[in-house]
Amino acid sequence: MGLFSFIKGQFIEVIEWNENTDSLVYHFPAYDHAIKMGAQLTVREGQAAVFLNEGVVADVFGPGRYELHTQNLPVLTALKSWKYDFNSPFKADVYFMNTTIQTDQKWGTTNPVMMRDKEFGVVRARGFGNYSFKIKDPALFMREILGAQQSFHPEQLGGFFKTMIVSGISDLLAESAIPVIDLAMHYDELSARAAAKIGPNFEAMGLALAGFVIENISLPEEVERMIDRKSSMQIAGNLDQYMKYQTAESIREAANNPGGGLAGAGAGLGAGMAMGQMIQGMMNNPGQPSQPSGDAGETATKKEPAGDVSCSQCGHLLKPEDKFCGECGAARPQRRFCQECGDQLAAEAKFCSSCGTKV
Structure with a gap:
């Protein structure tokens, strides 16, 4: 088996990557790293081929078909000091890289992000979304990330990207000073600004950030309840509508309660109207306390003598x-x-x- 592999390595004619895998990198299995001069190199769309000489990036090939000679391996030829085009094998490591866009990569905050809001004070927010990236500079990616690994999957960068994205989003939210109740209106704007903010970090590793989306920024339940109460108070500010609503609710409840009859409906109407009148009086005279009915009210509200x-x-x-x-x-x-x-x-x-x- 060893002899057969040696002979096969001396006559490699086609170098290509056509396996269906989710890995970003494929190391071509050349025996003893020997490749015959004149071999055919096929690089498909969405791929790049990187040649290494003694661990150093020598040449990079984009999509196309190549016949390996000294003229299209200038760096590797110079490193080997080849002066003539001969057919003996040369030694090199060949890595194929997937340069297509890696989509639907998830990010999210592990712990709540503290942010200051003018209306609610300091609140905690959680966010999540997705992003996409691709290999832009194969040689730089080889030097900064891949190293001597034989394969590489997007999940291996997930933790690092997640930390980097959350840090950038936290700074962005603090700088934007957008009220928490208005954040949903600015998801597209915040996504674009976040992509511009963290994009250079991807480029430093030979990658390109192809897309970034903020799907949601959520608030703690207590803050959401506070927002709901405030909305309810604003809706109840129209007392005329509130009285009508109370009256309609009383009629509906009386209709659903056959035992109450007209008496129940009348009691509900009276309660609704009394509540509306009391609130109306409080709104019209905020400085005066409500007046209870009966003799007790008359005695309790005697005015102070003018003496x-x-x-x-x-x-x-x-x-x-x-x-x-x-x-x-x-x-x-x-x-x-x-x-x-x-x-x-x-x-x-x-x-x-x-x-x-x-x-």
Whole structure:
């Protein structure tokens, strides 16, 4: 078997790579690295052939058919000091490289990326997407990445690319200062800027970044709930629509509850209208508390008499329009009234002196 391999190595006529594999690199198995001068080299579209002499890149061939002679192996010929075109074998390593675009390569953040937002403060975001690349400079890729490996798969670069991409995306998000609720509107713009930012890192390894896509940037659940609550508040700001909505909901619930009948529908309508009126009153008079109905409300909302009041700190007599003491600057003491009988309460009283109700 050894003799047959030796003889076969001396008469290699065709050098090509036609195997169906997902590897980016194929090392041509020449016996003792001997290739006959005059052999046929076939490089297909999407391939490149790299010749190495004693571990050093000598010549690179693009797609086409070549008959190996000294004139089309200038570097290798110079290294070997060949002066004549002879047919004896020469020794070299031949690597075929797949130069097609490697698509659907995934990237994503392992840990949340901290970012500062003007509205929500510091938030954590996660992102994921895909990218594609190809071998652009076979000689540089051989020197920087491949080395002495016999084969190479895209997954071997996945971890490095993922770290590089996440780092670039983090810097990009911080520099863009886009509000988190507006990020989805800028995915295309951010993808293009990210590709321009990390592209030079690929070129330094003999690769080219052919495409980069941000599919999604997600926020923590608590931030999403906060956004949902804010949206609900903005929608409820139209109180007229809110009242109509409450009324419609009450009618629907009454219709779905046969035991309630018209009484249930009336109660629902009343509740919806009362709620809408109360909110409307609060919006129209934000500085005044809501007024409860009945005698308790009337007694609890008795207005302070217009008579003069003494400062609780220095005893200075305050006028009805004074909010602060003109002598010591203390705030005007607020009078309190019993919710049961309506009598005025002392500042430190815990029980009404008239009816004994607990304050």
